[in-house]
Amino acid sequence: MKAVLYESFGAPPRLAQVPDPTPEPHGVVIKVMATGVCRSDWHGWVGHDPDIQLPHVPGHEFSGVVEAVGQQVQKWKAGDRVTVPFVAACGHCPECHAGHQQVCDHQFQPGFTHWGSFAEYVAIHEADINLVALPETLDFATAASLGCRFATSFRAVVDQGKTSAGQWVAVHGCGGVGLSAIMIANAIGANVVAIDIADDKLSLASALGAVATVNATQVADVAEVVREITRGGAHVSLDALGHPTTCFNSISNLRKRGKHVQVGLMLGEHTTPAVPMSRVIAHELEILGSHGMQAHRYGAMLAMMDSGKLSPEKLIGEKISLAQSIDALMNMDSFVVAGATVVTEF
Template structure:
């Protein structure tokens, strides 16, 4: 098969022929029809994930067709249209038995713990626990984003963030996750303030339901701008980018007893990120993390998609072939872009 491979962290990957994967006893191999480029893939390529073994094939947001199944798989067969959360749970650890598959203690992640979906085929573990059926009327390009950015935003806003109609929600960083969060919060009846450095990202945020926007390059203190626009601060704020600056701004955007949800990864040399905890104490803020969404919790989200309440197809702003992935991946470090870029591995 053809796949995007990098040999060294931070050096441009290349498309080459590599062996096809085989399914584990409990797993499947999926023919990848669409796969999203996510900032998490860039973090892996840049060397921020110590679990990656080189050489490596990145990619974790995918949708496609089951190609082969392992002998212990009972619920799936070749030809099924599927997607998958980026966290593939084991289904049997204490966290999984509690239903918390997104923090499985023995999780695997395509594109991180093993070769991923920037390829024509990808192996996925514990298929009966992790695969999600893709409705016939949902395109592969749309479904690809559900496994990471859209599902992650859905859980961050509705479950971890506990959004309520009429609340103010601030979203810091309007890439794929952030724009998904804007759309989901607005559809929930919240009033959304979108914060970004890109005018195009802010334009899309307004299109997807933001009632206010803040250009972080045009104001001295984006958090203060959010507090002014929301008459005291947001009830719920998300850092959808993942940087010390956006994390701090999200916390500082909140009103008393507000809720911060950290969604974007926060790489740092020592694994630590400064957080304004004095404000968290004084205002009794909640600081929460959000790490994907379990496959068994997808049905309510899919129903809202099928009903047209949520429209993740609008987030796909670019579609490329596999040969364009290496340069697009490298560019995410300096120009994350607006919306979602989807690669089609069977297209050059």
């Protein structure tokens, strides 16, 4: 099969012919119909993920059609339209039994722990607990964004932030995760303030429901501006980028007893950011992490999509070929594209 392969961290990947995967007894092989180019893939390519073994095929947010099925799989058959959470679970550990597959003790991640979806086919283990059926009405490009950015944002806003109608939500970083969070928070009835450094992304944030925007390059104190807009601070604030500055601002712009949700990955030299802990204590703030979403929670998200309350297709930016994904991956850190870049041509 064709796949994007890199043999050393930070070196240009290449389009290569590699062996087709075969399903494990409890797994499936999926024919990839669309795969997103995500900042997490960039983190892996530059060497921030210790799980990656070289040579490697990236890609973790995808949709496709079941191509081959292991003999122990009971719920799926060839031809089924599916997607997969980017954090996949073992199904047997205490966390899985408690319903918390997104923090499975033995989790695996396509594109990180094994070869991913920048390829014509990808293998997924433990298919019965990890696959999500896609409605026939949902196109593959939109479905690809659900496995990471959109589902992660849904869990961050709904399950972790417990956002409710009328609350103020601040979203720091208007990439794929941030724009998804804005749409979801707006659908719930919250008032969203979007913060970024690019006017085109802020314009898109407004189109998706943000009631106010802040260009961080044009104000002296982002947190103070957000507190002014929200008349006291956000009830829920998300760092959707993953940077010490956005993390600090997100915590600092909360009102008393507010919730900060860290969604953007903090890797490399950013793993130990400064935190305004005196403010956390004095204002009884909550600091929460959010890492993916369980397959069994997709139904709530898909129901909101079916009702028209959520329209993740509006977040799709460029549609590119597998060959073009190489440049898209290498330039992921330049923040030049508004919306999600999705590979749809293999």
